[in-house]
Amino acid sequence: MPFLGVGLGLLILTGSSCFVLGAFYEHCDFLRNLHELIQEDPYAFYIREKLYATLQLFNPNCLHRMPDSCSRMSEIMKYGFPGLDDIRVYSDFVLSYDRRNRVAHWVYEHLRAPCVKADGTNINRKECWYQPDMSVPSNFRANLTDYKNSGFDRGHLAAAGNHKCHQTHCNETFYLTNIAPQVGKGFNHDAWNQLEIYVRELTESYGSVYVCTGPLYKPKRQLVGIATYSEHTRPTDEKWCVEYEVIGENTVAVPTHFFKVILVESKMSGGHPYMEAYIMPNAPIGKNINIRNFLADIREIEHIAGLQFFNGIRRSFFFGTNYSTTPEIYNNFQ
Amino acid sequence: MPFLGVGLGLLILTGSSCFVLGAFYEHCDFLRNLHELIQEDPYAFYIREKLYATLQLFNPNCLHRMPDSCSRMSEIMKYGFPGLDDIRVYSDFVLSYDRRNRVAHWVYEHLRAPCVKADGTNINRKECWYQPDMSVPSNFRANLTDYKNSGFDRGHLAAAGNHKCHQTHCNETFYLTNIAPQVGKGFNHDAWNQLEIYVRELTESYGSVYVCTGPLYKPKRQLVGIATYSEHTRPTDEKWCVEYEVIGENTVAVPTHFFKVILVESKMSGGHPYMEAYIMPNAPIGKNINIRNFLADIREIEHIAGLQFFNGIRRSFFFGTNYSTTPEIYNNFQ
Numbered sequence: 001m002p003f004l005g006v007g008l009g010l011l012i013l014t015g016s017s018c019f020v021l022g023a024f025y026e027h028c029d030f031l032r033n034l035h036e037l038i039q040e041d042p043y044a045f046y047i048r049e050k051l052y053a054t055l056q057l058f059n060p061n062c063l064h065r066m067p068d069s070c071s072r073m074s075e076i077m078k079y080g081f082p083g084l085d086d087i088r089v090y091s092d093f094v095l096s097y098d099r100r101n102r103v104a105h106w107v108y109e110h111l112r113a114p115c116v117k118a119d120g121t122n123i124n125r126k127e128c129w130y131q132p133d134m135s136v137p138s139n140f141r142a143n144l145t146d147y148k149n150s151g152f153d154r155g156h157l158a159a160a161g162n163h164k165c166h167q168t169h170c171n172e173t174f175y176l177t178n179i180a181p182q183v184g185k186g187f188n189h190d191a192w193n194q195l196e197i198y199v200r201e202l203t204e205s206y207g208s209v210y211v212c213t214g215p216l217y218k219p220k221r222q223l224v225g226i227a228t229y230s231e232h233t234r235p236t237d238e239k240w241c242v243e244y245e246v247i248g249e250n251t252v253a254v255p256t257h258f259f260k261v262i263l264v265e266s267k268m269s270g271g272h273p274y275m276e277a278y279i280m281p282n283a284p285i286g287k288n289i290n291i292r293n294f295l296a297d298i299r300e301i302e303h304i305a306g307l308q309f310f311n312g313i314r315r316s317f318f319f320g321t322n323y324s325t326t327p328e329i330y331n332n333f334q
Numbered sequence: 335m336p337f338l339g340v341g342l343g344l345l346i347l348t349g350s351s352c353f354v355l356g357a358f359y360e361h362c363d364f365l366r367n368l369h370e371l372i373q374e375d376p377y378a379f380y381i382r383e384k385l386y387a388t389l390q391l392f393n394p395n396c397l398h399r400m401p402d403s404c405s406r407m408s409e410i411m412k413y414g415f416p417g418l419d420d421i422r423v424y425s426d427f428v429l430s431y432d433r434r435n436r437v438a439h440w441v442y443e444h445l446r447a448p449c450v451k452a453d454g455t456n457i458n459r460k461e462c463w464y465q466p467d468m469s470v471p472s473n474f475r476a477n478l479t480d481y482k483n484s485g486f487d488r489g490h491l492a493a494a495g496n497h498k499c500h501q502t503h504c505n506e507t508f509y510l511t512n513i514a515p516q517v518g519k520g521f522n523h524d525a526w527n528q529l530e531i532y533v534r535e536l537t538e539s540y541g542s543v544y545v546c547t548g549p550l551y552k553p554k555r556q557l558v559g560i561a562t563y564s565e566h567t568r569p570t571d572e573k574w575c576v577e578y579e580v581i582g583e584n585t586v587a588v589p590t591h592f593f594k595v596i597l598v599e600s601k602m603s604g605g606h607p608y609m610e611a612y613i614m615p616n617a618p619i620g621k622n623i624n625i626r627n628f629l630a631d632i633r634e635i636e637h638i639a640g641l642q643f644f645n646g647i648r649r650s651f652f653f654g655t656n657y658s659t660t661p662e663i664y665n666n667f668q
Contacts, residue, residue: 051378
């Protein structure tokens with residue numbers, strides 16, 4: 001009889017421990033698949049907290065087994081998505097595509113010192129050519145013919161010079177999803193180029209810089225009586241309008257302005273990041289004008305573009321959110 | 335000795351079966367959680383195929399245990415999402431919010447005959463009032479003050495008259511996320527209202543109708559020399575521009591046009607749905623003009639709005655994609 005009791009006890013012990021083991025195995029197997037999906041798909045990545053919460057029966061300790069599977073996408077999007085419209089992941093940058101305007105809403109880059117250096121790389125810019133991204137449905141796709149004879153440059157949002165570590169990275173910046181119509185002389189060749197160089201200098205100094213670049217369609221004041229709603233009686237004699245040109249058969253929008261939001265990570269362990277933002281008009285800018293004159297409040301960009309930067313992180317976390325236009329601000333930052 | 339052998343066999347059998355049982359239990363538990371999440375969250379719903387694919391070790395037969403948990407959201411979005419920007423789920427309609435313009439990109443409704451009937455319901459429209467949706471971040475939110483003295487109506491995208499089954503359904507159509515600035519006389523009170531009545535008549539006749547409504551910002555031809563890029567030399571003497579007014583402190587966009595895409599499900603089992611689309615200018619329209627004059631090609635709406643309707647379903651699946659403007663088209667449809 002005691003022999004039977006021990007046997008029964010052993011049976012129950014084996015059964016229950018194997019049950020737990022089986023559950024744990026299945027749990028870890030699913031977690032691995034889920035983790036892979038989250039690393040691959042931007043929307044799964046976006047709802048990752050909710051997805052992991054579906055697994056709360058066991059505490060996911062097996063997660064620690066996969067530290068090396070963190071993708072470049074999740075690195076670039078570390079500070080959150082400014083918006084969620086049609087997100088497209090490239091090898092070294094991530095963008096949200098505006099299907100209505102055939103120009104990106106925003107392009108996010110994570111710059112590191114070795115990949116922005118002017119020399120010492122084998123990247124041949126002559127091997128890069130402008131091309132439409134065929135993964136965009138044809139009726140939302142900008143084509144080369146749209147830009148031809150438009151009078152506008154094919155201006156990079158993620159600058160080609162920021163992606164010198166691999167030929168593919170550089171090539172991909174030439175997809176028309178990363179391109180917007182820009183005024184050439186006085187803007188793309190000049191002030192905008194200076195801003196891009198400044199970002200690369202910051203990267204060389206501090207090592208890790210996040211940049212978000214995009215177009216703006218800024219409202220401006222107009223007199224009443226010259227536009228669409230002229231038959232309407234109004235209490236004021238002025239109104240605000242958004243007005244921008246569209247070029248080519250695919251009606252690619254010509255932004256009125258462009259913005260850059262720059263976040264510099266501190267070299268000090270636990271140090272707060274430093275942030276600044278720029279708005280530049282898509283128009284010829286005098287050569288003697290310092291780019292720091294275009295420093296802007298990040299909230300203005302958010303309001304005009306309908307984007308939200310660094311969601312989940314309180315603004316007080318950053319250096320430089322409320323700045324003057326003096327160049328000394330970021331001298332206190334290490 | 336044979337006793338020990340039997341015991342060992344029993345132990346192995348119990349262990350392995352309990353292992354499988356444990357794995358299966360954890361699998362089903364997770365599947366239930368995942369299924370709940372997919373029913374609640376639009377992005378999880380969007381990537382549901384990929385999410386279920388993470389579970390491919392066992393075949394998900396336990397899925398059949400939960401047939402009643404299908405949410406209204408997945409019913410409304412049966413024919414796919416036209417776009418993915420900031421999707422918001424209400425109790426009887428789903429919309430995608432345009433944070434830049436403070437007006438929805440699109441609003442999707444699934445209408446059923448009992449809920450659109452003019453009488454026999456206890457819905458009191460006087461209990462509904464226009465209100466901002468406080469779940470929208472404040473810098474992207476339209477407020478009542480934006481519409482005040484603007485000269486424009488607060489026009490419904492999902493019509494209040496389509497949601498008469500519950501007071502909550504009706505109340506929610508008065509959130510400003512579902513509202514756009516519309517010309518009152520000659521449009522919101524007249525032609526647009528006629529179109530809404532027509533949709534309800536279709537619903538009463540056929541039982542199940544899907545409607546997607548939204549704003550358009552349509553480009554128009556302009557002479558060169560009067561607008562922003564006047565210093566630029568151009569090969570042509572005209573260009574295309576998008577121009578629209580913005581009202582109030584929150585710069586709520588006044589759409590130039592509005593669209594409706596209507597899909598009528600066949601009463602016959604296995605019958606193909608019937609589809610038609612309308613574009614109306616946000617301007618006074620003469621009382622004698624038949625609404626069928628505003629029939630439009632769905633591809634034109636897709637091109638201007640940057641949206642994609644019924645993705646995954648081939649266009650040839652529908653009746654009426656290429657129609658003339660005669661009212662006889664849908665007489666062949668049952």
